Amino acid sequence: MRNLRGNPMARVGLVLVAFFGLVALLAPVLAPPPQGSRDPYLIPQDGISSEPAAPSRRHPFGTTELQFDLYYGMVWGARTAFKVALTVVTASLLVGVLIGGLAGFYGRWVDDALMRLTDIVLAFPDIVLAVVIVALTRPSLQNVMLAVAAVSWPSYARLLRGEVLALREREFVLAARALGASDARILFRHVLPNAVYPLLVVASLSMGRIVITAAALSFLGLGAPVGYADWGQLIALSRNWIGGSAGSPFAYGHTVLVPGTAIFLFVLGWNLLGDAARDALDPRQR
Amino acid sequence: MARFILRRLAFLPLVMFGVTVLLFAALQTLSPEARASLYVKDPRQLDALDEVIRQYGLDRPAHVQYGRWIGEVLKGDLGYSETAKMPVAQAIRAFFPATLELALAAFVPTVALGVGLGTLSAVRKDKALDHFTRFVAITGYSLPAFVLGLVLLMVFYGKLGWFPPGRCSDSVLLLTSSEPFRRFTGLLSLDALLNGEFAAAADLLRHLVLPAATLTYVSIALLLRVTRSSMLEELGKDYVRTARAKGLPESVVVRKHALRNALIPIVTMSSLLLAGMLGGVVITETIFDFPGMGRWAVAAAQQLDIPSVLGATLLASFLFVLANLAADLLYALVDPRIGVG
Numbered sequence: 001m002r003n004l005r006g007n008p009m010a011r012v013g014l015v016l017v018a019f020f021g022l023v024a025l026l027a028p029v030l031a032p033p034p035q036g037s038r039d040p041y042l043i044p045q046d047g048i049s050s051e052p053a054a055p056s057r058r059h060p061f062g063t064t065e066l067q068f069d070l071y072y073g074m075v076w077g078a079r080t081a082f083k084v085a086l087t088v089v090t091a092s093l094l095v096g097v098l099i100g101g102l103a104g105f106y107g108r109w110v111d112d113a114l115m116r117l118t119d120i121v122l123a124f125p126d127i128v129l130a131v132v133i134v135a136l137t138r139p140s141l142q143n144v145m146l147a148v149a150a151v152s153w154p155s156y157a158r159l160l161r162g163e164v165l166a167l168r169e170r171e172f173v174l175a176a177r178a179l180g181a182s183d184a185r186i187l188f189r190h191v192l193p194n195a196v197y198p199l200l201v202v203a204s205l206s207m208g209r210i211v212i213t214a215a216a217l218s219f220l221g222l223g224a225p226v227g228y229a230d231w232g233q234l235i236a237l238s239r240n241w242i243g244g245s246a247g248s249p250f251a252y253g254h255t256v257l258v259p260g261t262a263i264f265l266f267v268l269g270w271n272l273l274g275d276a277a278r279d280a281l282d283p284r285q286r
Numbered sequence: 287m288a289r290f291i292l293r294r295l296a297f298l299p300l301v302m303f304g305v306t307v308l309l310f311a312a313l314q315t316l317s318p319e320a321r322a323s324l325y326v327k328d329p330r331q332l333d334a335l336d337e338v339i340r341q342y343g344l345d346r347p348a349h350v351q352y353g354r355w356i357g358e359v360l361k362g363d364l365g366y367s368e369t370a371k372m373p374v375a376q377a378i379r380a381f382f383p384a385t386l387e388l389a390l391a392a393f394v395p396t397v398a399l400g401v402g403l404g405t406l407s408a409v410r411k412d413k414a415l416d417h418f419t420r421f422v423a424i425t426g427y428s429l430p431a432f433v434l435g436l437v438l439l440m441v442f443y444g445k446l447g448w449f450p451p452g453r454c455s456d457s458v459l460l461l462t463s464s465e466p467f468r469r470f471t472g473l474l475s476l477d478a479l480l481n482g483e484f485a486a487a488a489d490l491l492r493h494l495v496l497p498a499a500t501l502t503y504v505s506i507a508l509l510l511r512v513t514r515s516s517m518l519e520e521l522g523k524d525y526v527r528t529a530r531a532k533g534l535p536e537s538v539v540v541r542k543h544a545l546r547n548a549l550i551p552i553v554t555m556s557s558l559l560l561a562g563m564l565g566g567v568v569i570t571e572t573i574f575d576f577p578g579m580g581r582w583a584v585a586a587a588q589q590l591d592i593p594s595v596l597g598a599t600l601l602a603s604f605l606f607v608l609a610n611l612a613a614d615l616l617y618a619l620v621d622p623r624i625g626v627g
Binding site: 116117119120121123124125127128129131132133134135136137138139208209212215216219220221222232235238239242243244249250253256257260263264267268271272275 | 301304305308309312313315316424425427428429430431432433436437439440443444445561562565568569572573583584586587588590592595596598599602603606607610
C-alpha cells in the first residue's frame with residue numbers, strides 16, 4: 001500500500017476514479033431529474049430538432065442530435081459506467097472464482113473439464129462473442145452486461161486456478177486438513193483469502209476494459225436505448241455530425257469530445273490504479 | 287519436433303468442436319422457426335417453414351440436430367445472410383479480403399513500432415523515451431477505438447479533407463469491379479498496383495490510412511508493455527552481464543542476446559493481435575464504414591440476422607485458434623528447447 005501512495009500515477013488514477021465516484025453518487029444533486037420523470041437515467045430532451053446545439057448557459061456541455069442534454073448524460077452516465085463495471089466485475093469474479101477454485105482444488109478430471117471449457121471461451125475474440133450473445137438475447141443494457149461478463153470470467157478462472165494449485169500444497173492447508181476441516185472450509189477460509197490480492201489487481205485492471213467493451217456495444221446500437229444516460233450510446237449520436245457544417249468543421253465537435261473525454265478519463269483512472277497495484281504486487285514488471 | 291507439431295495440430299479440431307458445441311448450445315435459446323434460416327440457401331425456402339424444420343430435423347433431439355448442423359457447416363453451408371442478401375459463405379468471401387487488407391495495414395506497423403519502441407523503452411528505462419512510450423501505452427488502452435476514430439475523422443476528413451471514410455471512391459469501386467480488372471489477391475490496393483492502376487491504388491491507400499492508424503494505436507499498447515517488461519526481465523539476467531563483460535557492443539547484447547530470449551511473450555501477443563484483427567475489427571470498420579467482416583457482423587447483429595453473426599463468429603474463432611497454434615509452432619522456432627520435450 002505504501003508503494004501505491006508514493007506513486008504519482010496511482011495518485012492521478014485515484015483522483016480520477018474518486019471524482020467519477022463522487023459524480024455518480026451526487027447525480028441526483030448535480031443533475032436533478034425533471035419533475036415527473038419515470039426513470040432518472042432517461043436524459044431530458046429539449047425539443048426534437050436533429051441538429052446538436054453548442055454549449056450554452058442552458059446546456060453547459062451542449063446537446064446531441066435530438067436535443068439530449070450532454071451535461072445530464074455525463075453525470076448520470078457516470079452512474080451507468082459504475083453500475084456496468086461493478087456488476088460485470090462481480091459476476092465474472094463469482095463465476096471465475098467458482099470455476100477456477102474448483103478446478104485448482106479438486107484437480108484431475110474436474111480440472112480438465114473446467115479448464116477446457118475456459119479454453120473454449122477464450123477461443124473467441126472478446127467483442128465478437130459479446131456481439132453474438134447480445135444478438136441472441138436481444139439488444140439491451142442488461143444483455144450487454146451479461147455478454148461482457150460471459151467473456152470476462154475466463155481470465156479470473158485461469159488466474160485463480162494457478163493460485164489455488166500453488167496454495168493447496170502449502171503447510172497451512174495440510175494443517176487445516178489434518179484438523180479435519182471440510183473441503184468447503186479449506187477452500188473458502190484458507191485458500192481463497194490468500195489468493196485475493198492478485199484477483200483484485202486483475203479486477204481493477206479489467207474495470208477499464210469492461211467499460212470500453214460495454215460502451216462499444218452501446219455505441220454499436222446493441223446496448224442502451226437512444227436517450228439513456230450511457231456514454232457509449234451518446235457518442236453514437238455524434239456519428240452523423242463529424243463532418244461539421246459549411247465553413248466550421250468543428251461545429252459539432254462537442255458531441256464527440258464531451259462523452260469521449262468522460263470515457264477516456266474514467267478508463268484511464270482505473271488503468272492507472274490497476275497498473276500501480278500490479279507494480280506494487282510484482283515489482284519485477286516495473 | 288514432428289511429434290510436438292502433430293500434438294498441437296490434433297488439438298485444433300478438438301477446440302473447434304468445443305467452440306461449435308458452445309455456439310450450438312447458445313442457439314438452442316431460439317425457437318426452431320428462428321433457427322431455420324441457418325440452413326437455407328435461399329430466403330424463399332423459408333416460405334415453407336415446416337418443410338425446412340422437418341428436412342433438417344429441427345424438431346429432433348439436440349445431439350441429432352448438432353450432427354446435421356455441423357455437417358452443413360463442414361460442407362460450407364452456413365445459411366442465408368439477410369444483411370448481405372446472399373448466402374453466408376459467399377458473404378464471407380466478399381467481406382474477408384477487406385478485413386485482411388486492413389488487418390495487414392495495421393499489423394505491420396503495430397509489430398514494428400511495438401517491438402521497436404518497447405525494446406528501446408526497456409533499454410533506456412526511466413529516460414524521456416521510456417516515459418513517452420509508457421504514455422502511448424496507457425493512453426492507447428484507455429482510449430476507445432470509437433472515440434479516437436471519430437476524432438481522427440473530424441480532423442482529417444471534416445477539417446482537412448485528406449482521408450475520407452469508406453474503402454475507396456465510387457470511380458475506383460466501379461473500376462475494381464469491372465471486367466478487365468483482375469483480382470489477384472483480393473487485397474484491392476495490391477491488386478490495383480498489379481493491374482497498373484496507380485491512381486486507384488493511391489485512392490485505396492488513402493482510405494486505409496485512418497482505420498489502420500486507429501487500429502494500430504489501440505493495439506500497440508499491449509505489445510509495447512509486453513515487449514518492455516519481457517526485455518527488462520531479460521536485461522537483468524546474468525548472461526547479459528556476461529555478454530557485456532566480454533566487451534560485446536551494446537547493440538549486439540540487446541538484439542542478439544536479450545531480444546532473442548524475450549521473444550516468446552512477444553510472439554504470443556503478436557499472434558493474438560493478428561487473430562483479433564482478422565476476426566473482428568468490429569468498431570474500427572463500423573466507424574470508417576469499411577466494408578469488412580466486422581461491419582457486416584455488427585449490421586447483422588443489429589438486424590438480429592443470426593446466420594450472418596454466427597458465420598462471422600465461426601470464422602473469427604477459427605482464426606483465433608489457428609493463431610494460437612501458429613504461436614505454439616513459432617515458439618519452437620524461437621526457442622529450440624520447446625520442441626524437444
